[in-house]
Amino acid sequence: MTEKNQLYRKKIIKHLYFSNMLSCADLSEKINKSLPVTTKMLGKLIEEGWVVETGFAASTGGRRAVMYSLKPDVLYIVSVAMDQLITRIAILNMQNSQVTATEIFELPLPRNTGALAALTEKIDEVINRSGICRTNIAGVGIGMPGFVDANKGQNYTFLEPEQGTVTQYISARIKLPVFIDNDSRLIALAELMFGSARGKKNAMVINVGWGVGLGMILNGELFRGHNGFAGEFSHIPLFLNNKLCSCGKSGCLETETSLLVVIEKANKGLKDGKISLLKELSAEHAEEAFQEIIKAAGKGDKFAVEILSESGYNIGRGVAILIHLLNPEVVILSGRGSSAGKIWQAPIQQALNEHCIPRLASNTEIEISSLGYQAEITGAAALVMENFERSDFRKELTQPGAIAK
Numbered sequence: 055m056t057e058k059n060q061l062y063r064k065k066i067i068k069h070l071y072f073s074n075m076l077s078c079a080d081l082s083e084k085i086n087k088s089l090p091v092t093t094k095m096l097g098k099l100i101e102e103g104w105v106v107e108t109g110f111a112a113s114t115g116g117r118r119a120v121m122y123s124l125k126p127d128v129l130y131i132v133s134v135a136m137d138q139l140i141t142r143i144a145i146l147n148m149q150n151s152q153v154t155a156t157e158i159f160e161l162p163l164p165r166n167t168g169a170l171a172a173l174t175e176k177i178d179e180v181i182n183r184s185g186i187c188r189t190n191i192a193g194v195g196i197g198m199p200g201f202v203d204a205n206k207g208q209n210y211t212f213l214e215p216e217q218g219t220v221t222q223y224i225s226a227r228i229k230l231p232v233f234i235d236n237d238s239r240l241i242a243l244a245e246l247m248f249g250s251a252r253g254k255k256n257a258m259v260i261n262v263g264w265g266v267g268l269g270m271i272l273n274g275e276l277f278r279g280h281n282g283f284a285g286e287f288s289h290i291p292l293f294l295n296n297k298l299c300s301c302g303k304s305g306c307l308e309t310e311t312s313l314l315v316v317i318e319k320a321n322k323g324l325k326d327g328k329i330s331l332l333k334e335l336s337a338e339h340a341e342e343a344f345q346e347i348i349k350a351a352g353k354g355d356k357f358a359v360e361i362l363s364e365s366g367y368n369i370g371r372g373v374a375i376l377i378h379l380l381n382p383e384v385v386i387l388s389g390r391g392s393s394a395g396k397i398w399q400a401p402i403q404q405a406l407n408e409h410c411i412p413r414l415a416s417n418t419e420i421e422i423s424s425l426g427y428q429a430e431i432t433g434a435a436a437l438v439m440e441n442f443e444r445s446d447f448r449k450e451l452t453q454p455g456a457i458a459k
Contacts, residue, residue, distance in 0.1 A: 055248055061335040063095055064087065064088060064443040067104065070124045071148055071248050073440045075108055077119035096122060104128050124148040130186050131438045132177060134196040135430035137237060137390070138163050138212075138264050140341055141173065143180045143189075146435045151249065154184050156431070163199065163212040164300075170213040174224045174239035177309050181198045193231035193303070193445055194224065195434035197240035199265065203282045204235040204437075231445045233437050235278075237261065238285055240433030241388050242269020243276050247436050256382045256425065258373070259423075260287065262391025264399075265300065266369060269382070287303070288312070290372055313391055317343045319361045350394055363401040364396050370405025377406070377414050389421035389430065 065085045070076055082092040099105040106125055110118035113266050126147040129445035137143045143157040165168050177194060200211025207221030208214075215223040223445035225232040235243075242259035249258060260330070261267035268287030270277040279283055288308035289301050294427050309315065317335050320343075324334055331350045335343035357388040372386055387398050399420050406415045423429055438445070 058319070059095070061175065063099060063156065066092075066095060066099060066295045067124060067129075067148075068439055068442045070105065071442075072436070073120055074149075075121040079112055079119060081122075082264040088237075118209070118230050126151065127153075129192045129204050129450055130189075132181060133194050133438075134173075134177065134194065134195040135237070135240075135434055136161070136173075136196065136198040138199055140433060141176070144176060144431055145180065145184050145186065146431070152431075152433055153186075154180065163424060166212075170215055170223060172221065173213070174227050176225065178228050181230075187387075188228075188230060191230055192442060193239075193438040194228065194234060195435070195437035196224075196232065196234045197237040197430045198234060198435045199237050199267070201283050202234055202236040202239075204233070204278065204281060207232070207234055209234065212226045224399070226373055231438070231441075235281075236285070237263075237277060237430055238267025238389070238441050239269045239276060240437055241267070241429040242271055242285075242427040242433070242437050243422060244275075244425055244433035245269070245386055245388055245439070246271050246276060246316055248432055249384045249429065250421050250423055251384065254383050256380065258380065258385045260369065260385065260387050260388035262311075262371070262387060262394075263315065264312055264314050264387050266306050266372070267389070270377075272380070287372060287376075290375060292368070298435055301312040307368065307372045311365045311372070313342060313344050313365075316347060316365050319364070320347055320358070323357055323360045323361065328357045331355045332358060344390070345393075349387075351394065351397055359397060362397050366398040366401035367405045369398070369411055370402035371409055373402060373420075374406055374409035374415070377410055377418055380412060382418055384419045384421055386421050386423050390427050391424050392429075398422070 062085055064079055069084045078093050078096055081127060082089045105122050108121050111121055126149040129148055130145050133144050137163040139162055139438060141159055141161040144152045145154040147153050161172060197440055198209055199207045201302040202209045209220050213220050220234055221232040234239035241261045245259050251257040253269050257271040259269040265288040268285040270285055279379050286351055291306040291307045292307050293310055295305055298304050299309050317340060320332060321335055339344040347358050351362055373421060402420055425432055
């Protein structure tokens with residue numbers, strides 16, 4: 055098979071992954087090849103077991119087109135979702151369904167010189183334990199916080215290796231293509247391809263977590279900026295609170311909105327005698343502490359709702375700036391913090407009412423992600439397939455995936 059034909063077959067697989075179902079005419083348009091050539095390549099992929107017919111398109115008055123999809127188990131993706139404290143790893147198939155349970159472990163990133171080696175070892179361990187042949191893994195996608203240059207495969211905030219780049223370090227040890235990007239951008243990618251931003255031209259995706267990240271969808275595409283650093287929403291200087299931010303500046307949005315601040319305010323309120331279902335929360339186990347706040351708020355605990363609402367209002371102040379600058383169709387709350395659900399919407403809307411020009415804000419919807427905390431896992435997988443046609447995946451597309459025996 056020629057390298058050119060292999061490239062176009064990869065393109066077909068990529069588009070079927072993102073669209074789930076397409077007709078031959080759809081694929082012909084997407085890969086920019088004639089219908090007869092596309093039909094021939096598609097027929098070969100069907101013959102080899104990569105693609106299957108999945109019914110007919112909805113009737114438009116004429117003959118209904120046959121629709122095609124990838125078989126779920128033809129390839130797998132290792133998806134890694136990181137934040138500053140917790141890392142999750144799962145293996146997904148071509149329908150974005152997990153074929154392994156999510157591996158969750160604590161991996162603090164700040165000032166941790168052993169974090170990159172520990173991450174690499176854990177990825178290798180998950181692959182080995184899965185029983186999936188590495189030749190059937192399209193690659194490893196990793197979402198991570200920090201200043202990430204996706205093109206160079208480097209993180210300038212965390213995980214800097216002594217030599218080379220993050221992707222080179224991991225790939226050399228696990229013998230698979232590796233791709234990285236900022237966690238908030240991958241959450242936005244997941245929302246664009248599979249979630250609440252699908253079909254939207256201009257959307258802002260807020261990643262509410264230990265910081266407050268931003269992924270921007272402009273003109274229907276993920277916007278990464280000149281060097282890939284676009285979206286540092288956390289570090290908009292909004293407050294005169296003299297609180298030191300993780301970036302080294304003071305008064306950033308993050309200092310009044312992050313989930314770590316929510317936990318801190320909860321503990322302070324409890325010490326000051328606030329009546330609540332909550333008990334003292336452990337700052338060392340932030341994930342558990344935040345979940346306790348969410349549970350209490352879900353039961354109607356006034357104090358828990360108040361501290362989440364205060365954070366939501368301050369996020370809304372930042373969102374008002376985004377609306378004035380970019381005029382988005384929708385603002386989507388995603389990531390870990392989206393589990394607070396509609397508790398966020400009212401205070402954010404209140405902030406927009408107070409700080410936004412009505413004509414600009416009136417047509418912007420505030421939505422809660424349908425993907426939630428799974429968004430980064432989904433986005434990291436999507437990153438691999440976004441790069442699939444030009445990746446180092448060398449397996450000839452002649453025999454679909456298999457589980458090692």
